[in-house]
Amino acid sequence: MSFDLVFHRDHADIGHLDGYDLEELLMDVKLVMCDLDGTLLTEDKTITELSRETIAKLKQKGVSFGIATGRPTESVLRTLQSQQILSYVDVVVTNNGVTWLDCKDQVESQTYTLNMQSAIEIFSYLKPLDVSFAIYDQRYLYTNKINDGIERLLRFHHLKPYLCEISEVKKSKIHKFILSIEENRMAELEVLAKRLPTTDYHGFKTQSDLYEFVDRRVSKALAIQRYAKKYGYGLEQVMAFGDTSNDIAMLKEVGWGVCMANGTEDARIVSNDFAFSNEEDGVARYLIDHFKLV
CATH class of the missing domain: 3.30.1240.10 (Hypothetical Protein, Haloacid Dehalogenase-like Hydrolase; Chain: A; domain 2)
Structure with a gap:
């Protein structure tokens, strides 16, 4: 299924695109990937209860969930554990795509150093x-x-x-x-x-x-692609959330890229849609709305 659409981006109507049925478009999504800092984490580096509940409900619908960040693996796992969402995470892409950990079999793989x-x-x-x-x-x-x-x-x-x-x-x-x-x-x-x-x-x-x-070959998108291939699907069946320059390849190359309202302009212009800011539960609210997680 292809998400290659041309549309008018309306910053005032965050999270919605006139003329398109996102529920239908996103039915084929197998994996949701999310950046940490400036995206899933609030400014005080915590994950809200609404985000935890939403990720749990997303998993109940059969959609996998992963983290894609510039942080090193040990730091990410420590954060996810302390924020009580590690058990919901299927894959962790770290070091901006140099490494990725499959949480199911606990095998960490590497792209390019x-x-x-x-x-x-x-x-x-x-x-x-x-x-x-x-x-x-x-x-x-x-x-x-x-x-x-x-x-x-x-x-x-x-x-x-x-x-x-x-x-x-x-x-x-x-x-x-x-x-x-x-x-x-x-x-x-x-x-x-x-x-x-x-x-x-x-x-x-x-x-x-x-x-x-x-x-030069490294990006979050490359690591996500390798994980998806392992389980038999492609980037076109991935949704991703990000906020800044190191998220650009991921937002551009996945099937559906969503930039946070607090995101930088270079990330916004390559994204398919927009979510509320990380201080406003943007990821959770977008997932609730478009995956009907009520």
Whole structure:
């Protein structure tokens, strides 16, 4: 079933498209994928009771549910457990699509990693912007300097800081390369990042002060596609919710992409529809409305 439609987007009528029966269009959806920060999570990093109840009802209708985030796997599982929804989750796509965990058989798979030499090249090119780099594993976050963004990553992921020069990081492959910068300089970084002298990797803003690089082939959409293929269906049978640049490929390539009202413009323009903000139970309200979860 194809969802390739042309329509007029009306920001004032969030969650509805005149002239189309979304209930009929979405009957073939097998999987709903949801970003975490700025999408399913509220600004205080919690999942509401309405969201928990809605996901449970969605599962009762036979639709699978998954998370797609830039966070590392252990951090995501810890959050889902503390927010009491881990038992409802079928798949967790992490590191912006570098890794994905099938929660049914507990097998974690990998798409493509980034060469450490690429991270050194990126940092050398962008260092004049006074950026801090972040490379982490399950225990440590390696960085040249701790700023607000790095401090937040340490806290969210329960990691220990390891201060060093980038040349001292003894790794040949990494999941992703993160740069933290003052918010008022992010626009400069975005411009310069597009001028990097190679196509081996690509980057995107993930938060107002964080910019990430991954292998050029990596996206949340790729990991979702591999999971869906494992169970015999394609991206056209997936609905996804997101809010910003690292969600673009996912929102664009799935059958039905929904951008949050708090989303960035680049995410909005590739989406099929819009939901209320993460502070207004946007994901839950959209699912209740369109899957008739009463």
